[in-house]
Amino acid sequence: MNGLHAPLGFSGSDQPSAEIFNRCIRCGLCLPTCPTYLETMTETSGPRGRISLVKAVAEGRLDLLADGFVAQMSECLDCRACETACPSGVAYGQLVETARTQIRRAQEPAESPGARRLRRLLLHTLFARLDLMRFAAAVLRLAQRTGLASLAGVLGLGDAAKLAPEIPARFFTAKGQRYDAFDAQGVAFLHVGCVMHVAFPQVHAATVRMLERARLSVVVPADQGCCGAIAVHAGDLDFGRALAKRNIEAFEKSGADVYVANAAGCGAALKEYTRYFAGDPEWGARAQRFSERVRDITEVLDAMELDPHIGRIDATVTYQEPCHLVHAQRVSGAPRRLLEKIPGLRLIEMSESAICCGSAGIYNLTEPEMAGRLRERKAANVRASGANIVATANPGCAMQVAAGLRATESQTEVKHVVELLDDAYRAYSAAVRRA
Ligand code: SF4
Ligand code: SF4
Secondary structure (H helix, E strand, O other): OOOOOOOOOOOOOOOOOHHHHOOOOOOOOOHHHOHHHHHHOOHHHOHHHHHHHHHHHHOOOOOOOOHHHHHHHHHOOOOOHHHHHOOOOOOHHHHHHHHHHHHHHHHHHHOOHHHHHHHHHHHHHOOOOHHHHHHHHHHHHHHHHHOOHHHHHHOOOHHHHHHOOOOOOOOOOOOOEEEOOOOOOEEEEEOOOOOHHHHOHHHHHHHHHHHHHOOEEEEEOOOOOOOOHHHHHOOOHHHHHHHHHHHHHHHHHHOOOEEEEOOHHHHHHHHOHHHHOOOOOOHHHHHHHHHOOEEEHHHHHHHOOOOOOOOOOOEEEEEOOOHHHHOOOOOOHHHHHHHHOOOOEEEEOOOOOOOOOOOOOOHHHHOHHHHHHHHHHHHHHHHHHOOOEEEEOOHHHHHHHHHHHHHOOOOOEEEEHHHHHHHHHHHHHHHHHHO
């Protein structure tokens, strides 16, 4: 900005709403919950400062593409801890996501062909085509097993290679499977997602078995796809809408009663499809009907009567709250109640369980320095808790926490809540077989 031109403001559709940013009374109660504020102790790196920046752009006092504004919209994790803390009900996530959409649209004409290709490869190709996601995962597995990390680097997966868990030989692909529960009380649609189905297929297998134990049959329709969260967090709301339509149609065709997600980030996006289609006369109503049926797996299991024949897990477990479960979906008690049902398991609380671990979609790629600081902070809190297992409910958190613990040579395992429950039931079955 040289002062000769009027600042570039928000324009067109998907603008941050004045109704939202004007609700901020600048009380600062959100500041101690914001991971980037805790790390930097800088006003502009916190929610209150970022809201002021959004307001300044909306009022024409700051350029949309000013370096400081673009940097702050990128540094924010969209973890939404500030929403949980806010007494005025500022829907902060909507502000940052629409601000990013505005920035991306304004930057697009000047984007280099290389940057555009990388963005399209990451967002439009890998997340729209899950067969390509499986191909990329297979390449990563090859690199992990042969030490050819450079091969992953060629595909732009160098950082992913460092953070990724060991990629298994078999994925859990949506192929139209159906699993019939004994004395079924309903039908659950299982969302397989993009990362979970290649990196943690065992979590899907455990989810199916747990739903069956809760007397829900399970369908896994092949026409579902990525939830769109990563695209929306990256400011590509239009692409997020295209992905949302595919899942809404797949659920409508399936005839299932409930749409179940076991990845907190996916569940939060799926529950917010109504917002993606605000003002759309056709898709608005369909999205609302869809989102009303979405549940996290821990909500479903917590609400159902489970088989009382459960085995022991003798372990000390701490629970890492995924931001998009605790802050976006406001689900916090259900995972803990489920863990407490496991005989032998001692649940302890770590410090800062609800502070983001730095995973946040593709944040490791876009903000590697802050992602690394938050990963170390989380690993230190886990170690200080003394737990030998960390339970969580989101693949991004699982990868990030495990990478943080690996870096400190910790032996602490990371597991999804549903894996621990399934382990306990399988321990009971194994004991019965031995007896
Ligand atoms: S979404 Fe998270 S990182 Fe962003 S301002 Fe709110 S608390 Fe801070
Ligand atoms: S808690 Fe809410 S009202 Fe208070 S400063 Fe933060 S966003 Fe604004």
